Amino acid sequence: xxxxxxxxPERAADGDASTYWxxxxxxxxxxxxxxxxxxxxxxxxxxxxxLSLLGTASTVGGARVTLQRAAxxxxxxxxxxxxxxxxxxxxxxxxxxxxxxxxxxxxxxYMRREGHASFRHAIHDVCFxxxxxxx
Numbered sequence: 001x002x003x004x005x006x007x008x009p010e011r012a013a014d015g016d017a018s019t020y021w022x023x024x025x026x027x028x029x030x031x032x033x034x035x036x037x038x039x040x041x042x043x044x045x046x047x048x049x050x051l052s053l054l055g056t057a058s059t060v061g062g063a064r065v066t067l068q069r070a071a072x073x074x075x076x077x078x079x080x081x082x083x084x085x086x087x088x089x090x091x092x093x094x095x096x097x098x099x100x101x102x103x104x105x106x107x108x109x110y111m112r113r114e115g116h117a118s119f120r121h122a123i124h125d126v127c128f129x130x131x132x133x134x135x
Contacts, residue, residue, distance in 0.1 A: 009038055012123040017054060020124040038109045039073050045103040048128035052092040053085040057121040063111050069104035077108055086121055
């Protein structure tokens, strides 16, 4: 949903925890969009078993993140799980995903503003754990 110079969405999944996708908060950004999202292309259809998020949000207790899946990067989107993530940079938040999750190529992290204009977040790392990764 946002692409700021130096903080591109690709930085959320580049394998380098020192880089990140940034969506700044503030009244101007909130007028543009209350909700934020990041679409991830796995390159092929897969059924991840878990999602790990590393990052920060300017909300108490992290951000509410809805994980959604689709066959196309434009949707339609179906909700897979809800995660309370982006709690800091010490350790990623790991969320097991439903065992019966249908394989999809595209996943979206969808974050809603939680009541104030300073909704700022930085996603440093997104990792999907798939069956092949466990071998």
